[in-house]
Structure formats: structure tokens, C-alpha cells
Amino acid sequence: MKKIVFLMPHDGIVPSGGYKVVYEYANRLAKENFSVTIVYPNTKKDHSTSLENKLRDFARYIIRGVNKGYRSRWFDLDQRIELKWVWSLDDYRPQGSCCVVATAVETAFSLKRYPACIRKFYFIQDFENWYYPDQQVFESYHFPMKKIVIAKWLQQIVISCGETATVIPNGFDFTSFSCQSPIERRDKYTIICMYHIDKRKGMDVAFKAFARVYSRIPQIKVILFSVYDRPNDLPGYCDFIKQPTVSLLNQLYNKASIYVGPSHVEGWGLTVGEAMQCGCAVACTDNKGYLEMARDEETALTSPIGDAESLAENIIRFIEDDALRVRIASNGESFIHNCDIDSSYVRFRNLLMTANQND
Structure with missing residues (x-):
């Protein structure tokens, strides 16, 4: 299986540590000739349905779709990566056989709706209870997806829900940051x-x-x-x-x-x-x-x-x-x-390629 899709919670125009990790993995997958797609939604799940918000969402969808304003300007993404700007992740459906990776709570709720034939993964980088109550975060951990966490403390939370998760620590790119001054x-x-x-x-x-x-x-x-x-x-x-x-x-x-x-x-x-x-x-x-x-x-x-x-x-x-x-x-x-990004990437890639969906 060569196609990987990442579902992001919003556009990528502002620097973010969580986005940076996903982008690092996406670049390395592309360099190994995987077909990589990153999908950004215009509207967030459970967004207010007021007329004002609907009009604002529609305007943003058109403007950013035309000027590609959802693309990252702070991270150099491989040109082979396909970037998709969609109205809602709930309505998006990847084509063909692929691995789809949820990268946040709201994206996991969307991925849950996708056909069962898709190999589903949930990349957990924090206990994301700032937009959703704890109970909904816990609920997302029960979805039939292979869970990947970046730290042992997050693994313990998933285990406390009666589920399993694989720890793949974040890594660092030593070509970007290094000790140059004594x-x-x-x-x-x-x-x-x-x-x-x-x-x-x-x-x-x-x-x-x-x-x-x-x-x-x-x-x-x-x-x-x-x-x-x-x-x-x-x-x-x-x-x-x-x-x-x-x-x-x-x-x-x-x-x-x-x-x-x-x-x-x-x-x-x-x-x-x-x-x-x-x-x-x-x-x-x-x-x-x-x-x-x-x-x-x-x-x-x-x-x-x-x-x-x-x-x-x-x-x-x-x-x-x-x-x-x-x-x-x-x-x-x-x-x-x-904590080397290349070592973490190899583990991430291998898990996508070999994990059983019901693990």
C-alpha cells in the first residue's frame, strides 16, 4: 500500500509543533515515493451554524481555494505532496486503497465515518480537551483505529480507556537546529x-x-x-x-x-x-x-x-x-x-505499512 492521507484540523498557515511533526513525516514518505495527500478543512466540526459564520466560512473557502492560502509558508513541504482544501472532512472521501491518519480529535470523528475498507490510524500528540470535553476525547480513543502516541503519558491515558497505543516519540531534525556557539x-x-x-x-x-x-x-x-x-x-x-x-x-x-x-x-x-x-x-x-x-x-x-x-x-x-x-x-x-526524526519516521512508516486494522 503506497497511498497515505493526513487529515488536518485546520489550515497550515500558522507555525505549529504538531503540524511540524506531521510535515516531517509527510516529506520523508514523499521522498520514498509514497503518494501523500494532506487534507485541510475549511470548516471545523461542530462549527456554529449562524448566518454570519456560514458567510464567513464560504468567503474563506472561495478565497483560500483560489489563492492557495491554506498552504504552509513556514515549512518547506515536498512538491510531490498533494494538498487538498475541502469544505469539511466529514464529506471528504479518499479514492482507492490507502492509509488515512487522523491528527486531532475532530479529525478522528470524521475518519470514523469513512468506509471500513480504509486503513485508519489516529496520531495523538496531546490530550486535546481544549475544544472538546474530556468525555469526547476519551470517546475518540475507542474508535476502531490504530492509535499512535508521541509520549508514554499519552499511552497510559489510552490504556486507561481499555485500548492500546504504540509510542513513537517525536524526533528532531539536526540539520535545522544545532549547537553552533560554544x-x-x-x-x-x-x-x-x-x-x-x-x-x-x-x-x-x-x-x-x-x-x-x-x-x-x-x-x-x-x-x-x-x-x-x-x-x-x-x-x-x-x-x-x-x-x-x-x-x-x-x-x-x-x-x-x-x-x-x-x-x-x-x-x-x-x-x-x-x-x-x-x-x-x-x-x-x-x-x-x-x-x-x-x-x-x-x-x-x-x-x-x-x-x-x-x-x-x-x-x-x-x-x-x-x-x-x-x-x-x-x-x-x-x-x-x-531523539532523531529519521529514526522516529522509520517506526512511523513501518507501522503504517504493517499494522493490522484491528490491533
Whole structure:
């Protein structure tokens, strides 16, 4: 079987860690001469049916269909990959024999409706209860699809539902991010952090921690990068870069000594791994996604979720103790090489080709 279809929850125009993983796999499948299709829906499942929303959806469908506005401009997708813009995933039907991969809760509900002859897979990268209640997320885990999860904590959730799932950890592309600046020579006062508007990402905790650090060490410089607009009233010690290219982001990571991950929850935490690739010492919360990579006092310094004081103290420890910073950063950079995207891809590809549908 040579045809693979990925069902995405929405367009791919904004950078996303989850989309990046799918795109990495799609590129590698295309390079091995698989027929790969990525399908984007114009309307989300259970979207409001008000007249205003219907008109907005229709206008977006026409405009993006004409100008190809659903295509990613932040990730270099292989030209052999077919990109399809459809009104709704519920109405889409792939042609011929193929593997179809749901990549989010709503896409799993759509895939459930497809003919039984299709080989169905459910790629789970987080416990996605931000749009759906927990019960509906659990319901999706019971669908007759082969489940693939990116972390052991997600596997345990699926198992708790009486189902099975295969763990294929996310990997990193070491041609995109790498340690190019000697760790021991970096400005110890330079910190980097991804800014996000989602409350689950813990930016309120990050800013409280930065303020505590600044009150003791006013030399700090914080680099914030984001897909979102610059927030109002940023402290003077913060620089903000919107949608940096991969090359620029690699430079920013290599400029910084410390990466701060404040999230309350992460499926995996790609930016923590990217920062480790580039030689940053990681100070982060102990959410289950980060802990796939962040081993306290070994590859990172971890603090309780929501604890700005503890996070600040870990940042201060890195600034005041060069030996600690260099040791943790070096350990992280060495450890993260175990998470190679090519190894993960081979496991992903082989599972698609060999899994029994009723596993």
C-alpha cells in the first residue's frame, strides 16, 4: 500500500509543533515515493451554524481555494505532496486503497465515518480537551483505529480507556537546529522563551518569574519569539521576534544561554528539544510532556507547574553558577541526539505499512 492521507484540523498557515511533526513525516514518505495527500478543512466540526459564520466560512473557502492560502509558508513541504482544501472532512472521501491518519480529535470523528475498507490510524500528540470535553476525547480513543502516541503519558491515558497505543516519540531534525556557539562562552544573562496567548502555555508564570529574576539580576535580556503579535507593555528587558525563520530561530537559540519553558501542559514540548539541540540550559515546569526530555538536575532544572518563584530560582541558579549551566546544557545537547526524526519516521512508516486494522 503506497497511498497515505493526513487529515488536518485546520489550515497550515500558522507555525505549529504538531503540524511540524506531521510535515516531517509527510516529506520523508514523499521522498520514498509514497503518494501523500494532506487534507485541510475549511470548516471545523461542530462549527456554529449562524448566518454570519456560514458567510464567513464560504468567503474563506472561495478565497483560500483560489489563492492557495491554506498552504504552509513556514515549512518547506515536498512538491510531490498533494494538498487538498475541502469544505469539511466529514464529506471528504479518499479514492482507492490507502492509509488515512487522523491528527486531532475532530479529525478522528470524521475518519470514523469513512468506509471500513480504509486503513485508519489516529496520531495523538496531546490530550486535546481544549475544544472538546474530556468525555469526547476519551470517546475518540475507542474508535476502531490504530492509535499512535508521541509520549508514554499519552499511552497510559489510552490504556486507561481499555485500548492500546504504540509510542513513537517525536524526533528532531539536526540539520535545522544545532549547537553552533560554544556553551561556555555565551552571555549567561540572555534568556529565550516562546511567547503564546494560550493560558495553558503559562506565560503569566513566565513573566512573574522574569520579574523576580530581574529584581535580583537586572542585567538579564529575554528574547521572546512567537507566531502572535507583540504584546503590549513588554518589560524593557524583553526583545520580541514574530515568526522568525528556522535559520533565525537557530541563531536566537545559539545566542541564548537559558531556555524557559513555563507550560502547564504539553504533549511533548518541541521547543524544549530545539533549545537543547542548540545548547541552551533548560529551566522548565515539570509537565508530563517536558519530562519526556527534561530530567531534573541532569538535562534540565524543573519546577512545579505554576510556581513562578521556583522557576525564577532555577533561572537564577543557571546565571550564578556557570559550571551548572554548562553541565546541564551539555547533558541536554547530548541527550537530545537520542531523539532523531529519521529514526522516529522509520517506526512511523513501518507501522503504517504493517499494522493490522484491528490491533
